[in-house]
Amino acid sequence: EPEVTQTPSHQVTQMGQEVILRCVPISNHLYFYWYRQILGQKVEFLVSFYNNEISEKSEIFDDQFSVERPDGSNFTLKIRSTKLEDSAMYFCASRRQGNSNQPQHFGDGTRLSIL
Amino acid sequence: QKEVEQDPGPLSVPEGAIVSLNCTYSNSAFQYFMWYRQYSRKGPELLMYTYSSGNKEDGRFTAQVDKSSKYISLFIRDSQPSDSATYLCAMTVMNTGFQKLVFGTGTRLLVSP
Numbered sequence: 001e002p003e004v005t006q007t008p009s010h011q012v013t014q015m016g017q018e019v020i021l022r023c024v025p026i027s028n029h030l031y032f033y034w035y036r037q038i039l040g041q042k043v044e045f046l047v048s049f050y051n052n053e054i055s056e057k058s059e060i061f062d063d064q065f066s067v068e069r070p071d072g073s074n075f076t077l078k079i080r081s082t083k084l085e086d087s088a089m090y091f092c093a094s095r096r097q098g099n100s101n102q103p104q105h106f107g108d109g110t111r112l113s114i115l
Numbered sequence: 116q117k118e119v120e121q122d123p124g125p126l127s128v129p130e131g132a133i134v135s136l137n138c139t140y141s142n143s144a145f146q147y148f149m150w151y152r153q154y155s156r157k158g159p160e161l162l163m164y165t166y167s168s169g170n171k172e173d174g175r176f177t178a179q180v181d182k183s184s185k186y187i188s189l190f191i192r193d194s195q196p197s198d199s200a201t202y203l204c205a206m207t208v209m210n211t212g213f214q215k216l217v218f219g220t221g222t223r224l225l226v227s228p
Contacts, residue, residue: 106161107158
């Protein structure tokens with residue numbers, strides 16, 4: 001069964017450094033998402049992306065964050081200058097085009113640790 | 116009031132028991148409801164989804180939605196130790212097409228042999 005893959009599984013970065021989290025969505029999917037989950041808290045929406053542009057973003061997704069689909073297969077989340085509070089699990093999700101009732105499928109996440 | 120409320124548990128049951136997991140929500144615009152299972156250090160795995168009130172069954176799992184009460188449930192029959200995981204409810208408004216999911220906190224389920 002096709003799946004969403006994310007790399008790396010664990011990223012350790014010094015505060016203030018830039019980090020790029022990578023995702024390969026399911027191949028025939030056209031809607032892409034990033035969510036994060038701080039340890040012990042609920043999964044929170046960050047951003048949705050369709051047709052090479054952001055369709056919606058949350059308050060968390062400030063100017064330090066950006067997303068890109070640099071080629072036909074990858075979808076990336078960049079944090080320009082990381083803060084301690086960016087430490088979390090980051091999940092990528094994708095879903096097919098079509099009716100808005102197609103569900104999202106998630107990857108296993110990247111655990112981001114900011115030192 | 117939180118948009119989506121879910122008892123964090125843990126909920127401990129013996130193998131073979133029927134499990135009931137529940138979420139309540141406050142936003143009447145939510146129309147599309149999902150249940151995900153999350154094992155430790157893994158991503159949410161889709162179990163069931165529905166956009167209508169009533170019951171939807173898939174094997175040992177039944178999802179129930181009551182929009183009038185803003186209440187959704189997931190029932191697991193003949194629970195197995197492998198069902199031990201955190202169960203997340205998620206929901207969204209459908210009309211935008213972009214489907215921003217709002218999650219509950221998750222209920223941790225422990226099924227003992």
